[in-house]
Amino acid sequence: MGSMKDKTAIIGVGCTKFGELWEKDAEDLVVDAAFEAMEDAGVTPDDIEATWVGNLYDFTGLSGSVAAEPLKLFGKPTTRVENFCASGMDAFRNACFAVASGAYDVVLACGVEKLMDVGGSGLPVDMGHPVLRGSSAPGLFALAATRSFHEHGWTREDLAHVAVKNHKNGALHPKAHFRQPITLETALGAPMIAWPLGRFDACGMSDGAAALVITRPEIAKKSKHKHDYALTKANALTMHAFLPMYRAAYDWLGFPATVATAKLAYEEAGIKNPAAELDFAEVHDCFTITELLNIQDLQLCERGDAAKFVRDGHADVDGKMPVNPSGGLKCFGHPVGATGCRMLCEVTKQIQGRAEGAQVKNARLGLAHNLGGPGSVSAVTILGLPE
Amino acid sequence: MAKIASFGAYVPLFRLSRQEMANAWGVPAVPGERAVANADEDSVTMAVAAGSDCLAGIDPSSIDGLYFATTTAPYDEKQCAGVIAAALDLRTDINTADFTGSLRAATTALRAAADAVDSGSAGSILVVAADCRLGEPESMSEQLLGDGAGAVLISKEGPATLRGFASTAGEQLGAWRRSEDRYVRSFEAKAETRYGYIQSAVQVGKTVLEKESVAPSDLAKGVITAGDPRSLGGVARSLGLDRGQLQDILFMSVGNPGVPLVLMMLAGALEQAKAGDTLLVVNNGDGADAFLVELAEDFAPAAGRKGLAGHLSEKRNLPNYTAYAGFRKLMKRDEVDPRGSALTYWRDSNIVLNFHGGRCIKCGTVMYPIPRVCGECATKDQIEEIKLAHTGSVYTFTLDHLDDGKYVNVPVPRLVLDLEGGGRVFLSMTDGDPQEVEIGMSVELTFRRLHEASSFHNYYWKCRPLPAC
Numbered sequence: 001m002g003s004m005k006d007k008t009a010i011i012g013v014g015c016t017k018f019g020e021l022w023e024k025d026a027e028d029l030v031v032d033a034a035f036e037a038m039e040d041a042g043v044t045p046d047d048i049e050a051t052w053v054g055n056l057y058d059f060t061g062l063s064g065s066v067a068a069e070p071l072k073l074f075g076k077p078t079t080r081v082e083n084f085c086a087s088g089m090d091a092f093r094n095a096c097f098a099v100a101s102g103a104y105d106v107v108l109a110c111g112v113e114k115l116m117d118v119g120g121s122g123l124p125v126d127m128g129h130p131v132l133r134g135s136s137a138p139g140l141f142a143l144a145a146t147r148s149f150h151e152h153g154w155t156r157e158d159l160a161h162v163a164v165k166n167h168k169n170g171a172l173h174p175k176a177h178f179r180q181p182i183t184l185e186t187a188l189g190a191p192m193i194a195w196p197l198g199r200f201d202a203c204g205m206s207d208g209a210a211a212l213v214i215t216r217p218e219i220a221k222k223s224k225h226k227h228d229y230a231l232t233k234a235n236a237l238t239m240h241a242f243l244p245m246y247r248a249a250y251d252w253l254g255f256p257a258t259v260a261t262a263k264l265a266y267e268e269a270g271i272k273n274p275a276a277e278l279d280f281a282e283v284h285d286c287f288t289i290t291e292l293l294n295i296q297d298l299q300l301c302e303r304g305d306a307a308k309f310v311r312d313g314h315a316d317v318d319g320k321m322p323v324n325p326s327g328g329l330k331c332f333g334h335p336v337g338a339t340g341c342r343m344l345c346e347v348t349k350q351i352q353g354r355a356e357g358a359q360v361k362n363a364r365l366g367l368a369h370n371l372g373g374p375g376s377v378s379a380v381t382i383l384g385l386p387e
Numbered sequence: 388m389a390k391i392a393s394f395g396a397y398v399p400l401f402r403l404s405r406q407e408m409a410n411a412w413g414v415p416a417v418p419g420e421r422a423v424a425n426a427d428e429d430s431v432t433m434a435v436a437a438g439s440d441c442l443a444g445i446d447p448s449s450i451d452g453l454y455f456a457t458t459t460a461p462y463d464e465k466q467c468a469g470v471i472a473a474a475l476d477l478r479t480d481i482n483t484a485d486f487t488g489s490l491r492a493a494t495t496a497l498r499a500a501a502d503a504v505d506s507g508s509a510g511s512i513l514v515v516a517a518d519c520r521l522g523e524p525e526s527m528s529e530q531l532l533g534d535g536a537g538a539v540l541i542s543k544e545g546p547a548t549l550r551g552f553a554s555t556a557g558e559q560l561g562a563w564r565r566s567e568d569r570y571v572r573s574f575e576a577k578a579e580t581r582y583g584y585i586q587s588a589v590q591v592g593k594t595v596l597e598k599e600s601v602a603p604s605d606l607a608k609g610v611i612t613a614g615d616p617r618s619l620g621g622v623a624r625s626l627g628l629d630r631g632q633l634q635d636i637l638f639m640s641v642g643n644p645g646v647p648l649v650l651m652m653l654a655g656a657l658e659q660a661k662a663g664d665t666l667l668v669v670n671n672g673d674g675a676d677a678f679l680v681e682l683a684e685d686f687a688p689a690a691g692r693k694g695l696a697g698h699l700s701e702k703r704n705l706p707n708y709t710a711y712a713g714f715r716k717l718m719k720r721d722e723v724d725p726r727g728s729a730l731t732y733w734r735d736s737n738i739v740l741n742f743h744g745g746r747c748i749k750c751g752t753v754m755y756p757i758p759r760v761c762g763e764c765a766t767k768d769q770i771e772e773i774k775l776a777h778t779g780s781v782y783t784f785t786l787d788h789l790d791d792g793k794y795v796n797v798p799v800p801r802l803v804l805d806l807e808g809g810g811r812v813f814l815s816m817t818d819g820d821p822q823e824v825e826i827g828m829s830v831e832l833t834f835r836r837l838h839e840a841s842s843f844h845n846y847y848w849k850c851r852p853l854p855a856c
Contacts, residue, residue, distance in 0.1 A: 052541030120792040130727045130849035131739055131837050132756060135787055135801045135813070143803055150783070195786035195798060217585050245803050245813035246755055247762060252783050252803070 003268050004228035009220035010230040010383065012041025012059075012213035013345035017331035019177040021207040026060050026114045027070040029209035029338075030324060031128045034071055034110055037345075041106075041213035042224035045071055047102040048091035048213075051078040051325025054097040054111035055337030056301035059118045067110055080249035082337075084372025085284065086237060087111060088210065089379040093235050095214050098198070105219055111342070112328055113335035122193070122205070123336070133242075138194040138202055138287060140374045143245065145196050145289040146250035152193060154292070156196050158307035163200045164247070164290035165310060170327020173357025177204040177333030201288040206333025210341035213293040217386065230348040233382040234260045234268035242376045256285075256299035257378035264365075265380035266299075274367075278382075280322040280350060280360045282343040285330045286373040295323060298369060298380075317358040325350065325358045340379060347383045390510060390545030391680065395441030396654040397536040398641055398698035399424045400818045400851075401714075405530040410526040411708030421642030423705060424519045426714040427817055427835040430457040431467050431846065434519040435474045439646070440698075441513065443691035445540070447475055452482040452512035454500055456492035456646050459483060459518045461836075461844050463566070466821075471515060473482060473740035474834045476774065488560065488674025492516070493537070493646050495588060496656040500541040501549050518645035523570035524717055531614065532571070533642020537650025537695075546686040547657065551601075551679045559583045566652040580618045584671055585749045588613075589625040591677035592669045596626070599679055603627035607664035608656045610680075610712035610822050612671055614643045622669070629846040634666075635719065640699055646672075651682070655695040662686040673767035695769035701854055703818070723791040727840025737772065738834050742832070742848055744810045745770035746846060753809030775830040778853065779806040786821045791838070800824045812848075819852040824839035829853040 014036025016029050021298075064078030064133060064166035081091040088111030095109035106277035118124065123137045144247040149152050164184055183202060184335065190199035194253035220229035240257035244250045262274070270278045281300060285291035290363070292306040299310040300321050309315060326332050331338060347366040349355050360366075365384040371377070401423045409416030411463075424433060434455055442450070453475070455468040457832060482503070486496040493516035500512035522529030560583035562573040572756035574577060588611065595690055597602065609628045613619035613636050623633055626735070634656045637648065641761035644651065649670040656666055659678075666680040693701075705711055712718055737743045738756045745757035750764040760767050782805050786798035800816035802824065816824065817835055830850040837847045 050485065065651075121791045121794045122792065124792060128726075129735075130732050130845050132735075134503070135785070136792075137791035139785045139787035139801050143783045146785060146826065147783035189786075192798065193788055196803075197785075208426055241762065243813075246811055248753065248805065248809070248811040249763060288701075292486070 004100060004235045005233055005268055005270070005324060006098060006231050008096040008214055008215045008232045009013060010212050010344065010348050011038045011215055011220050012043065013211070013348045014040060015174045015175055015186045015342055015345045016194070016221050017209035018158035018204070018206045018207050018335060018342070020116050022116060024207065025113050025236050026066065029114070029207065030067055030070040030110060030112050033211040034067070034108060035207035037108070037211035037213050037281045037384040043106060044318065045073060047106050048073060048108045049106055050076060050098055051108040052081055052091040053078060054340060055113055056082055056084060056087050056125065057070065057113065057118065059110060060114045062353070063329065066112065079366040085286065085336055086340055086370040086372045086377045086379040087337040087341070089368065089381060092188060092212060092341060092344055092381065093237060094381065096166045096235055099216055099239055104217045106213065108213055109341060110302060111338040112209035113232060113337040114207050115205050115335055116207050123131040137196060138197050140245070141192040141287040141290055142197045143254045144293060148289065148293065148352060149196065150277060151253055156306045158292070158311065159196070159201050159288040160184045161311050162285065162291050163187045165316060166285060166324050166328040169325050169358050170331025173332060174329045175328050175332055175356060177206045178331045197287055198288065203286045204331070204333040205331035206335045208333055208335035208338045208342065210338050210342055210345050214294070228352045228385060230351060230383040231386055233384045234265035235270060235381050236264035237377065237378050237379040238264065240375055242373065248359065254297045254303070255371055255375040255378065257375050258294050258369065259376040261380045262298045264335045265382055269382045270341065275301065275321060276319065277365065278292055278367050279363045279365050280325055281367040282326060282346055283323050283328070283369050285324060285328040286334060289332065290371060291323065291328065294369060294371060298367070306325045315359055322360045325355065325360050327357065340368070340370050344381060344383065351383060351385050388543050389504040389549050390543065391539055391549065392542035392545035393441050393540040393548040394657050395437050395538040395692050396445070396651045396652045396695040396698055397436035398422050399433065399534050400701060400703050400704050401425060402702045403708070403711050406539065407505035408530050408711070410710050414525060416528045417527065421533040422535055423663060423711050425817055425835070427849065428519065429461050429836055430459045430517040430519050430838055431461055431470055432834050433519065433534065433536035433789040434471050434515040435757050436471065437538040438471060438475050438513055438515045438694045439794050440694065441538035442475065447477050450477050450481065450511055450513050451509040451741055452500070452764055453477055453816055453832055454484050454486055454496040454512060454514045456486040456496040456514065456516040458490060459520055460487055460494065467666055467818060469738065473692065473736055474846070476741045477781060490645050491670055491676055493649050494668070494670040497539060497541065498552055501552070504531060504541055504543055505821065511540060514539050514541060515652070516647035518647055520645050521570050521715060528571055531643055533644045534635070535641050535644035536551070537647040537654055539650055539653060546683045548681045548683070549678055550681065551595045552676070553591045553598070553678070554592050554676045555587050556674045559587060561673055576609035580621070584613070584618055585621045587675035588622045588669050588671050591675040592622070592626045592667060595667065595677045595679060601665060605665055606667050607660060608632055608666045608762060608803065609669070610622065610652045610656050611669040612636065612648045629842055631848065639775060658688055658694050658696055689853055691818055723793060723842045725838055726767050727843065727845055729841060732845065739847055742775055743772050744775040746773050755812050756809045762851055775810045776807040779804040779830060781824065781826050781827060781828045781830065782811065784824050786824065797821065802830065804830060804850060805836050814848055814850045817849040817851055823852065
């Protein structure tokens with residue numbers, strides 16, 4: 001298998017404020033994020049040769065028109081990418097392939113979701129089958145929490161520590177959905193959503209969009225960000241069982257898709273010891289339990305130790321492995337299709353030393369990770385600065 | 388002559404005291420309590436439960452037919468017996484039929500089954516009966532009715548012989564519901580009892596005793612259906628039966644369940660009967676049916692079934708009338724309409740209704756739903772279809788407050804289950820208390836109505852806690 005290491009570079013990022021954006025539609029969000037990214041890169045829509053846009057729900061939009069129409073990118077290709085919660089990162093991944101192949105010099109990857117416009121409580125879950133369904137998104141991840149409590153002795157308080165950490169970080173980020181720090185007591189006292197997950201174990205239901213301008217390193221060297229473009233070190237995605245709740249061999253103590261994707265990404269990036277070599281990580285934390293299990297699956301700590309790892313402060317912004325310095329999905333918000341691109345914007349700005357929220361010190365190599373399904377798809381991208 | 392090879396019953400777990408119902412409306416209370424079907428139960432799901440009770444320890448593939456008797460069929464156009472037969476995992480080359488329209492439908496079906504067996508057209512036919520009738524809110528009949536189901540397996544072989552069938556027909560006074568009526572209607576009760584009920588019941592009862600030359604004193608039990616104890620007394624007196632010979636009409640414990648009452652009472656009588664006993668069965672509704680049941684000298688009630696007594700002993704009391712009103716949807720609320728597909732439902736009926744799984748011939752993994760390519764060894768099309776157990780234990784779970792995009796105050800337990808003998812499934816729990824769910828808890832599957840997507844009844848399996856033995 002070949003490698004994408006150092007073959008593509010991010011030269012511009014843009015991200016809207018995430019949150020309950022009642023007054024904006026998907027067009028507003030795509031325009032705001034894409035033009036911010038193009039301005040950051042010093043390019044115009046005329047320079048964009050092809051576009052990939054990630055979004056999950058049909059009420060946000062269908063087809064390449066989700067980006068091509070608001071940006072009026074007519075006469076050139078735009079492809080809509082849908083891969084559950086990895087939709088945005090998969091849009092980026094496919095954009096990278098196109099640039100690395102030499103087919104295009106400058107492309108746009110973006111993601112958008114407009115959850116407020118559909119209403120209801122929680123993400124719409126519809127497996128497409130009349131009766132083989134039957135749980136909300138929190139309900140599915142709660143299955144992993146219940147089993148982890150049973151096996152590892154973790155408690156709701158362990159989950160609350162994740163929420164407190166991510167709210168502390170997100171409160172500092174001007175674009176985050178939630179801007180308030182919370183206490184353990186607040187988290188533990190919140191109403192139940194799907195036991196053992198309460199309201200503060202769940203990420204925000206948010207609107208938002210994010211975008212990235214991608215090119216090859218030789219072009220990046222002549223760009224506005226010639227000294228601090230973000231090099232793609234790894235760009236991996238794997239699929240696993242679509243309905244893990246029916247799989248007898250599954251232990252619910254982690255996500256096989258994350259494990260497999262991380263392994264591929266570390267091989268591609270040449271990373272032997274991720275806990276030592278990575279400077280920070282943006283980890284998929286749709287729920288607090290998801291962050292704990294993903295930290296383990298990404299090999300950032302030993303299996304069974306994630307709760308203690310977070311409790312001891314190792315995942316804090318000034319800890320040995322800052323996890324979600326942006327506030328994560330938990331506090332920054334999770335407009336599904338936008339999230340992967342949003343994380344890549346965050347990692348890019350962190351390694352460029354211009355984080356809009358909490359800045360990780362000496363951040364040079366960062367990881368972004370998505371998990372969707374639950375567990376049917378995972379994506380990992382690793383970004384670093386040029387030597 | 389046709390025999391009874393087995394019998395079964397089902398009473399929903401929930402009971403409501405009639406005093407609570409009376410308090411809700413400020414009306415006088417009838418003594419006792421009534422059985423209340425859960426919100427996800429109807430005559431089809433209860434019939435499956437009673438049928439399953441009747442078939443405990445019996446190979447379902449040995450059954451040659453299924454007759455379903457009810458006045459509350461969930462469909463006006465579409466047979467229900469076929470759905471019940473599939474959920475009971477019966478063969479498909481069998482005769483299925485719905486008997487409906489009359490409160491007497493269970494004995495009409497039973498007699499048709501006996502005739503089919505006697506004629507040799509079938510070796511055995513399972514007769515299931517269930518009803519979930521609605522009394523008008525505030526009315527006395529709301530207190531008097533109850534929900535339940537009964538079943539009886541009619542066969543060439545069995546420990547109890549049926550004989551002496553008699554019927555009476557003709558226009559009778561009784562209860563009715565027009566197709567546009569939601570609640571049971573009736574005329575003046577006294578007139579109905581005298582001219583509708585007592586007259587026809589006495590007539591068929593006497594006919595049977597006379598033509599079979601059986602004296603009332605020879606009867607171990609009179610299984611005589613009635614809506615209330617007083618009218619039953621009238622029939623018993625005319626037939627010459629003592630109070631002690633009368634089988635409990637379930638007035639205090641279940642209420643009048645309608646069509647299934649006769650089979651539930653028969654189950655109750657057979658559970659207590661001794662070898663050599665003779666029972667007189669009289670069933671009423673738009674006329675009446677009667678027959679004798681003679682128990683062989685080697686008669687012994689089969690083990691393995693819960694039966695009427697078992698179901699009566701398990702119960703949870705509903706706290707108030709509002710809970711009942713919620714179950715029966717007496718208050719109009721906004722309904723969510725999830726996406727459904729009659730085609731998908733039909734195509735997957737072997738996994739949805741029959742609850743079959745697959746076993747990989749190469750690696751042995753048991754899987755549900757049945758895949759084309761093995762989920763563990765990726766071998767293509769080497770999956771054999773197998774029956775899955777209806778009991779299992781909880782591997783992990785959640786108590787989900789989000790139900791079809793709505794926040795609900797009482798969470799729905801969603802359970803990942805390891806089935807006995809293999810296979811892992813993901814089912815919602817019903818009947819039980821969400822706060823009692825824990826990893827390792829034993830549960831049994833129960834057939835329920837999941838939702839109404841695409842305007843049809845989407846039946847599927849849920850689970851409920853196994854009572855601690």
